[in-house]
């Protein structure tokens with residue numbers, strides 16, 4: 001079975017896609033759907049059998065919970081048993097948008113969504129298709145990224161077709177993802193916001209929003225950065241291209257050439273992804289440029305990595321990134337992609 005692909009770039013096409021997708025979702029099916037971060041594999045979050053299909057399609061381990069996508073504050077509250085004050089502050093600052101809040105779950109949310117745990121990750125996405133289809137369905141959508149387990153997340157419909165086109169009835173094409181890496185995941189069950197997965201909403205922005213939401217001035221000091229790891233999915237190998245990926249810095253082409261030689265990396269079988277020190281000479285046949293700006297870099301990164309894999313290169317050499325907070329989410333993904 002080849003997936004039906006529906007476009008969304010006119011109001012009429014968007015309305016048709018929402019209608020068709022809602023039909024599939026109401027009958028317990030799974031669709032490939034655009035969000036502003038990465039494409040998702042979506043199903044009715046309140047239907048355990050539908051969610052089980054997501055795990056099966058992805059080959060996802062049962063211990064890894066799935067984010068629930070909502071389109072209103074009421075829907076978010078229906079999924080939780082307690083609504084922390086921090087959720088108000090962060091939700092009103094960043095929703096709809098690339099932020100997932102981990103909160104105590106309600107009994108509306110089936111075990112399979114939370115991997116049996118006491119919390120649920122909730123996100124109100126920005127993408128007009130997701131907002132429209134969730135409203136049309138009237139139930140929230142469980143949706144992990146639309147890739148096979150441990151593979152690279154898709155940021156356009158073609159990426160979804162390549163990995164899962166043969167096993168989905170419907171893929172909605174919502175264009176290139178505007179954010180480009182997965183949402184920032186924040187646990188708000190404790191005293192301080194705890195970042196479980198960094199993303200394009202930075203730690204600085206999160207702390208500012210929490211501080212602004214506090215009634216008494218001066219009480220919103222930065223949270224302690226304990227390294228507690230409570231996001232089960234963070235333990236898995238993640239965000240992996242097929243090629244070996246290394247992150248390196250270099251001064252000039254000669255330096256890059258020496259570096260690659262000393263590490264046994266063949267320039268003819270490698271892609272170089274550069275943003276400031278761009279090798280211009282003919283010694284490196286595959287050089288990709290990516291903007292030297294965190295938001296634009298995030299938007300472009302996965303598509304470049306997918307392209308490297310399509311080219312079948314053995315190694316991807318990514319120029320190292322600034323250490324500033326806006327780059328934290330991107331550094332995290334590249335660190336994971338380079339750890340095997």
Ligand code: TXA
Nearest residue numbers: 037040065066119120121144145182183231232233234
């Ligand atoms: O941007 C995104 O978040 C995308 C789009 C589709 O919304 N979704 C996404 O889902 O990246 P996924 O399943 O690929 O990654 C979700 C991450 C995993 O690391 C998972 O362990 C964590 O969020 N997570 C989900 N629910 C959680 C919970 N209740 N407690 C802790 N971590 C949770």
Ligand code: MG
Nearest residue numbers: 144145153182
């Ligand atoms: Mg994922």
